[in-house]
Amino acid sequence: MSQRRSTSASERGRPSRRQRPPTREVDAQALALRESGSSYSAIARRLELGRAVDAHRSFVRALGAHQGAERQRLVDNEEARLDLLERRIRERDAAEPDKVTRRLAGVDKFREAIRR
Numbered sequence: 001m002s003q004r005r006s007t008s009a010s011e012r013g014r015p016s017r018r019q020r021p022p023t024r025e026v027d028a029q030a031l032a033l034r035e036s037g038s039s040y041s042a043i044a045r046r047l048e049l050g051r052a053v054d055a056h057r058s059f060v061r062a063l064g065a066h067q068g069a070e071r072q073r074l075v076d077n078e079e080a081r082l083d084l085l086e087r088r089i090r091e092r093d094a095a096e097p098d099k100v101t102r103r104l105a106g107v108d109k110f111r112e113a114i115r116r
Contacts, residue, residue, distance in 0.1 A: 027065070030058035035077060060113045078114050082107055 026047055033043045034055075043055035063074055086107050093099045 024062075024065070027058045027062035030055050031062035031074070034059050034081075035074070037081075056110070056113070060116075063114060064116075075114050079111070082110055 026049075029047055030043050030049075033046060034040070038046070040052035040055040040059070043059070044050065044052050047055065047058070049055050049058065063071065063078075066074055086104060089100060089103045089107070093103065
């Protein structure tokens with residue numbers, strides 16, 4: 001049997017997807033990108049985070065760094081984006097009630113995260 005060595009993504013000719021450790025700067029960038037309308041997937045790609053959930057966590061951490069009227073403004077903006085997402089889910093997946101239920105549960109988790 002031959003000994004095979006695992007090759008990294010860069011050795012195979014693909015760019016590697018390194019996961020950046022969260023920092024205040026990354027969190028602030030995630031918040032700014034979300035405020036500009038970027039999806040969590042787009043934020044994760046742009047900031048070289050592992051997954052959309054990592055971008056969401058960065059956004060929530062950045063949100064937690066704000067207080068008072070500024071925090072409320074940011075929460076209101078995110079609530080408006082989540083309202084729009086909820087409407088799109090209900091319209092797009094109306095023929096599949098189970099899918100609507102599952103996806104809306106995810107939206108509810110997003111709402112809970114910003115209300116803490």
